[in-house]
Amino acid sequence: MESRFAPNDLDASKWENIEPFLNSLKQRRINSTNCIEDLIRDESQLSEIVSETRAKAYINMTSQTDNQEYQKAWRDFVENIQPKLSEYNDIINKKIINNDFVENLPERYDIMIKGIKSDIKIFREENIPLQTRLSILSTKYNEIRGKQTVFFEGEEKTLPMMAIYQESNDREIRESAWRATTSRILKDEEEISNIFEEMIKLRNQIAINSGFSGFQEYMFAAMHRFDYSIDDCLEFHDSIEYSCMPLKHQMNDLRKEKLELDKLRPWDTSVDIDGKKPLKPFFDADELINGCSRIFHSMSKELGDFFDLLKENNCLDLESRKGKAPGGYQYYLQKSRMPFIFMNATGTQRNLETMIHEAGHAFHSFYSGHLDLISERDAPIEFAEVASMSMELLTHPYWEEFYEKEDAERARIKHLKGIIQFMPWMATIDSFQNWIYKNPNHTRSERVEKWLEIQEIFGSKIDYDGINKEGENLEKIIEISWQLQGHLFGAPFYYVEYGIAQLGALQLWKFHKENNINALRLYKNGLSLGYTKGLTELFAASGLKMSFSKDHVSKLIREVSDQLQDVSTN
Numbered sequence: 001m002e003s004r005f006a007p008n009d010l011d012a013s014k015w016e017n018i019e020p021f022l023n024s025l026k027q028r029r030i031n032s033t034n035c036i037e038d039l040i041r042d043e044s045q046l047s048e049i050v051s052e053t054r055a056k057a058y059i060n061m062t063s064q065t066d067n068q069e070y071q072k073a074w075r076d077f078v079e080n081i082q083p084k085l086s087e088y089n090d091i092i093n094k095k096i097i098n099n100d101f102v103e104n105l106p107e108r109y110d111i112m113i114k115g116i117k118s119d120i121k122i123f124r125e126e127n128i129p130l131q132t133r134l135s136i137l138s139t140k141y142n143e144i145r146g147k148q149t150v151f152f153e154g155e156e157k158t159l160p161m162m163a164i165y166q167e168s169n170d171r172e173i174r175e176s177a178w179r180a181t182t183s184r185i186l187k188d189e190e191e192i193s194n195i196f197e198e199m200i201k202l203r204n205q206i207a208i209n210s211g212f213s214g215f216q217e218y219m220f221a222a223m224h225r226f227d228y229s230i231d232d233c234l235e236f237h238d239s240i241e242y243s244c245m246p247l248k249h250q251m252n253d254l255r256k257e258k259l260e261l262d263k264l265r266p267w268d269t270s271v272d273i274d275g276k277k278p279l280k281p282f283f284d285a286d287e288l289i290n291g292c293s294r295i296f297h298s299m300s301k302e303l304g305d306f307f308d309l310l311k312e313n314n315c316l317d318l319e320s321r322k323g324k325a326p327g328g329y330q331y332y333l334q335k336s337r338m339p340f341i342f343m344n345a346t347g348t349q350r351n352l353e354t355m356i357h358e359a360g361h362a363f364h365s366f367y368s369g370h371l372d373l374i375s376e377r378d379a380p381i382e383f384a385e386v387a388s389m390s391m392e393l394l395t396h397p398y399w400e401e402f403y404e405k406e407d408a409e410r411a412r413i414k415h416l417k418g419i420i421q422f423m424p425w426m427a428t429i430d431s432f433q434n435w436i437y438k439n440p441n442h443t444r445s446e447r448v449e450k451w452l453e454i455q456e457i458f459g460s461k462i463d464y465d466g467i468n469k470e471g472e473n474l475e476k477i478i479e480i481s482w483q484l485q486g487h488l489f490g491a492p493f494y495y496v497e498y499g500i501a502q503l504g505a506l507q508l509w510k511f512h513k514e515n516n517i518n519a520l521r522l523y524k525n526g527l528s529l530g531y532t533k534g535l536t537e538l539f540a541a542s543g544l545k546m547s548f549s550k551d552h553v554s555k556l557i558r559e560v561s562d563q564l565q566d567v568s569t570n
């Protein structure tokens with residue numbers, strides 16, 4: 001058996017425990033390609049342990065934003081360990097690259113070396129404190145959002161809990177829920193704007209320090225976006241405007257007509273247009289887990305068994321509760337080789353989709369778990385989201401596990417319509433960020449103007465006219481609704497990935513409708529490669545084409561609208 005460089009029980013929450021191992025790596029002599037391979041392997045093994053410590057601190061921090069001890073442990077990691085780690089990381093990166101033997105490394109390391117070269121290019125020591133400050137600001141944003149609760153119908157409710165009322169068939173309830181939620185959100189508007197503005201300054205400075213013209217270009221290098229450019233993203237936005245916007249407007253016109261409204265208000269966008277009760281796929285987390293387990297077992301024994309492992313190993317934290325950070329994520333525990341899923345379930349159809357989505361990420365982790373190195377078990381985000389978003393579509397035929405036939409059909413329609421609605425939102429966020437960081441010195445009013453201008457292209461035609469009651473300024477929400485998109489704070493530029501991945505997911509869905517076994521084989525083919533291949537090659541390994549052209553995007557969106565047509569004429 002191969003001996004391990006760092007002991008498995010190393011407590012990586014303390015810097016003094018990690019440092020000696022990093023020093024030993026730093027002092028290695030590189031006399032051959034073997035030496036480089038040993039260095040890479042040992043560093044990877046240490047990284048597994050550190051990564052898992054970080055994961056656990058993150059999970060604790062998000063699961064109880066009101067637990068001071070957890071908040072402190074997370075801050076400690078972010079402020080005291082992460083900065084020193086990135087310093088060492090750069091030193092070791094340079095050790096791997098700056099020697100005579102790196103050219104002779106086997107092909108297996110090509111992708112990794114490409115990434116390391118990009119990391120070296122962007123790394124500057126003076127950026128470390130700036131990045132630390134950004135992490136702190138991002139945590140602050142989460143804290144503010146986590147504390148947002150509303151007193152409604154005699155109880156204190158979280159915002160995810162409040163979202164359910166938007167599906168109520170009683171328009172008055174929808175309206176008062178919307179008013180309560182919106183005025184609560186607006187209370188923090190100023191503080192969040194301040195956080196964002198400080199972030200923009202810091203990010204711009206980081207980019208300048210690293211020799212880039214702006215944060216956009218910096219992030220393309222930082223996120224290892226080697227297979228597409230900023231211009232490709234702009235082409236993608238145009239393709240979305242062309243293919244999705246007519247459908248989106250049609251859908252909203254139909255909504256207004258069916259609900260017999262003279263004005264479509266912000267509280268009319270989620271309710272069922274045929275006056276049916278909101279979809280209620282499950283009541284508690286157990287029901288959600290058991291239903292999903294049955295679905296994945298129906299698809300394949302392998303996927304079913306993967307999913308059951310999550311439950312057996314206590315890797316699911318699903319129910320919404322006060323103090324829990326918003327959103328959902330899958331975090332792979334690199335040492336244990338187990339995925340962990342976090343979400344805020346309250347019993348909605350959207351929650352079911354999130355559960356399936358995160359399960360897709362977990363399958364990716366399982367499928368790439370056999371790979372040796374931590375960097376190989378990673379994946380480019382654009383492809384990681386294919387794993388999760390395609391799973392949402394591939395499970396369509398099995399949603400009867402949660403519904404009677406008629407409701408399952410409604411849920412599928414809702415999900416498909418959601419895709420058509422989402423692509424313009426993705427383009428909105430991506431265009432907004434492109435503009436924000438291209439114009440880092442903009443004023444608040446210029447930002448509002450730009451946001452409204454983008455909404456004009458990609459938004460829904462919602463009527464806010466005369467919406468304010470006495471003393472209210474709820475209309476302001478239109479100007480600051482970007483604040484609800486957490487990615488802008490915690491993961492800048494991480495958004496176009498969802499659009500790129502959706503294009504992959506729609507192709508896999510088409511394959512699955514034609515031949516489900518073959519589609520799952522293609523799914524596994526790509527996922528099992530982890531990050532041992534580049535983005536375009538990973539797409540290809542799953543039989544997927546990567547293109548942002550009008551032609552390609554329209555063809556895939558037509559697949560969705562045809563299916564919607566099919567369902568509604570049945």
Ligand SMILES: [Zn+2]
Nearest residue numbers: 357361385388
């Ligand atoms: Zn995802």
